[in-house]
Amino acid sequence: MVDRLLGLAKQAEHPPQAAPAAPPDPRATVWASVQLARNPRRPHTLELLAELASEFAELHGDRLFGDDGAIVGGLARIDRFRVVVVGHQKGSDTEENIRRNFGMAKPEGFRKAIRLFELAERFGLPVVTFVDTPGAYPGAEAEERGVAEAIARSIGAMTRLRVPIVSVITGEGGSGGALAIAAGDVVIALENAVYSVISPEGCASILWRTPEKAADAALAMRMSARDQQALGVVDVVVSEPGEGAHVDPAETARRLRAVIIEYLTTLAATPPDELVALRARRYRSLGAFQDLGPGPEPTPVERPGLADRLRRAFEAGSRTLGDTIGGRTVGGRDQREDVGRLQEDDE
Amino acid sequence: MVDRLLGLAKQAEHPPQAAPAAPPDPRATVWASVQLARNPRRPHTLELLAELASEFAELHGDRLFGDDGAIVGGLARIDRFRVVVVGHQKGSDTEENIRRNFGMAKPEGFRKAIRLFELAERFGLPVVTFVDTPGAYPGAEAEERGVAEAIARSIGAMTRLRVPIVSVITGEGGSGGALAIAAGDVVIALENAVYSVISPEGCASILWRTPEKAADAALAMRMSARDQQALGVVDVVVSEPGEGAHVDPAETARRLRAVIIEYLTTLAATPPDELVALRARRYRSLGAFQDLGPGPEPTPVERPGLADRLRRAFEAGSRTLGDTIGGRTVGGRDQREDVGRLQEDDE
Amino acid sequence: MPLKFPFRARRESYPPDLWTQCPGCGQMLFNKHLDRDLRVCAACGHHFRLTATARLAQLLDPGTFSERDEGLIPVDPISFVDSRAYADRLEAARTATGLRDAAVWGFGSIEGRRVAICVLDFGFMGGSMGSVVGEKVARAAEGALAESLPLIIVSSSGGARMQEGTLALMQLVITLGALDRLRAAGVPFVSVMADPTTGGVFASFASVGDVNLAEPNALIGFAGARVSAGTIADELPPGFQRSEFLLSHGFIDRIVHRSALRAELARILGYLAPAGGGSGSGTREASRG
Amino acid sequence: MPLKFPFRARRESYPPDLWTQCPGCGQMLFNKHLDRDLRVCAACGHHFRLTATARLAQLLDPGTFSERDEGLIPVDPISFVDSRAYADRLEAARTATGLRDAAVWGFGSIEGRRVAICVLDFGFMGGSMGSVVGEKVARAAEGALAESLPLIIVSSSGGARMQEGTLALMQLVITLGALDRLRAAGVPFVSVMADPTTGGVFASFASVGDVNLAEPNALIGFAGARVSAGTIADELPPGFQRSEFLLSHGFIDRIVHRSALRAELARILGYLAPAGGGSGSGTREASRG
């Protein structure tokens, strides 16, 4: 099953990237992606759905406090699949941006997502999520209503969901507010999408003590889609038309649609128990550490694992490491035995 | 099992009531109970727990919005039983009444109850609830945050809970705000507790067009504990010391404690599936109607059922009908066959 | 089996050759046109209340409704008397509506898809829920469960029926218990809230749909607006307890114009209960949400 | 097996014969007394941060701690360099604390009751969660599950560790997945939040305890107060992001003074994981909450 997914990930990366003409400045390159990911004309969830889906019935509300415009969701038909969609929604103009809170969800947004995830599970519908947020809303009212708890519960719900989850990072994958709806069985990213543990400005403010160093932080965090693919956090990168998704949203959606359908097809054939176990394995493999074993004396001999391979790869300076390392990185954990109590019937 | 509970209900009604010296004015009698049920010195959940339980660790919060002082809950030890307690809490003075919102819960109170019910189920702890509220808070903020939805979810949670639930109406059983935590396997009531579908003032305002007729409404709704026992809504009535619970809270708690322990003992021995099925049967039997069967022509021949028996009982003018009808009223539905898809192994 | 009422048919309060004034915009509407427009004002979109008969006729494919439990009739369990005896009120409601109580349930089809459906009729004692209404809602849920058919409930009710005392209150438990078993089995329930959906009906089955729909501008709330405003001196927010208020506060999925309701239900059921077993969807199993 | 640290023991920043000024009340506290008082100011109740060693020593019965997975060490997966390389920061943290990373987990006893316990040490890079911390939390949950022992996690962390990039973010999924399996099995998890519990730690395991406890006046929040105040021009409410604020907003069950924490944990576990199988409680089964 893992091999099947890996094979699919490699195939799915179409159309193939042309080799870059000259080695670009990696700092400028990643910062260009950050800018493209934030481009207000970039298609967001609703714009993509208009092209991707033949039908969309939006469902509103968390049944607890409100209806958050920063996260939309509902029932959609993508090709022959009936799915539940959940996605961040930024505005395309100032009025909509205010209404959508610039795609920064409050607790009610994440709790709407949880409700829709559970609806999907109850009726056996696969979930497709679209991720594009600077992060969860950092204001006082979000803290008051427990934004951290809501994010944790949403991630927790995704780990146990007994239906397929396809997540697509379409723009900004900003920290916990992104991950809250991004913990899919497979994570697809658009070419200029970015994904990071903290915003580059936030990282720069803390570690460089000035937000001006955001581009340095973006590079240091390896936040480009390709670098995230190299890390294994992203499974497959979908190239964007022309100078970026915003120049041709329809073509962008067309390309995404093909990959989403491929993954839905594979995942729909996977029994729920296996799906949940594979999802747990996928995330469990995304940690980089060494185990020196028990005993008081450290044995600082590194085994060649994920970390080494990544370090070598990044030091090579390539921006498109995903191609050389493969669609999904599962190495570094191969020698370990205790990956939890999962059923691994087909291994 | 039903017989066992019925038998227990009869025994548990101790100490036996002395026969009333002269037939009291039923309207004055029920109104006296309403006044006693609302007496600010009447012991509420925390006061009763101080006497009932050897230990109480309050747990706070709904994990969603706030901590509602009108409903308290936590972990308690009653005799040899470890239980989860949930109960309304009115204040004993103005300051506390404001903090407790006069025992009128907002959505966060009911959602705290749901959280604690689910905690109890997860760890196999029986639930004991204490009910004493004028009703759910009727203000705009409660409506905004979905007080009706919260009540519905709380009742729904109680119908599926796989642990025993003992509910005690200690004071005012005010409508949906009371029922939200009162849908137990067994419902105990203090002698002067009242239980009604709407407050007597509200009922009078609507049907008599003046709240002045509240005593008439109280009588018409049969809201006394004894009348509720006659209806089968209350299983057992526990007599109060002296002029009422407020004159001797410790003795009141002592009497309640004995009945609670008896029911916990019986219910703890019941397998969860049976518990849930019996609970469903209990409530399903609390409807009074006739079935004329299919066909266009009505056949207005009443079968002697719950309704008839109740009508005869009430027309007799007695205030202590529960004694004559028995601890639990299950009649009137005996001839019906489709009480749902419950397992009724022991019948 | 077509809908049949054993009693005298309700006297239509709007004879087809007369006019009705719209409470929304004040315009005089020719009743024939109002009926053609599904009793929605063509000028301002005000949704008039519907009888159970009219509601079923609008939502279901013609000739598909088969009523169940039509023989259930209310009794007067607590011999309730205010200015008038409950028994007399029941008799008057029967005469006025031709119904035996405020709920009708049965099986029918919506765009060819079979469903269990229960509708409330506000004309029968304000659509209030006593033992018969609670029992019918529960039986509708059990019928849906037994045949694995989606359940639709259209609410229009002032809440619990005071005249049945706490037995009316117990219907909250009865209906929610039946719906919880339906939910556990993975059978869909769509709640449609029409004007008004308040009190014990809103605090029980109407709130807990897998999908909650509402007609525009329906009064939906727990405490009546007058009670709420009178009891607590809050300044009520604009649109308080109307569909749009509920939508913005997260309790309703969609507000649907009556003319679109039938298609909308069919569309939603196409996801939650796909005809033909959902070949396109993921593995279907009855998992507990 | 007693706690053992392979590296040089942490240099205590408070030599026992010297004084420490309390940041809460400004009073000078004799370190020997401060240690005796579990590092709580006797004057104002300010709770100083604890090392992992001190926390374990305070909570567990003496000599009962048996560490697990002490051989897990961090790597530098994305060759992260800001003003200083991640590798150098790790080395400095190791030297300063004697720890290999910010989490220690193992088995021990609290008042004779065996538990799995994981504690974070703010002294190691602000208690931040990288791959080792996430893995240790997950293994603690799995250890608790395997032995059906209650799990206790004491958090003190600034959040996810930026230097591990999105791999640090993925630890939210890893820890929550492991805890969800624990929850499904009906094994209790008590989360204890010490100062500070913020960012990705609060947005993952720390939030989802069956019971959530907090030490008094601990900083607990998602966005840092500075970030929050700076990003959005809200006037911050009083006590913002402190334990008491979280309690009143419904996210914490109880605020517990450090001197009572051990007894409180024993008391709560007496309900959720009764020794001897809970003879007094109802039928126990692993039902999904």
Ligand SMILES: [Zn+2]
């Ligand atoms: Zn009009």
Ligand SMILES: [Zn+2]
């Ligand atoms: Zn101090």
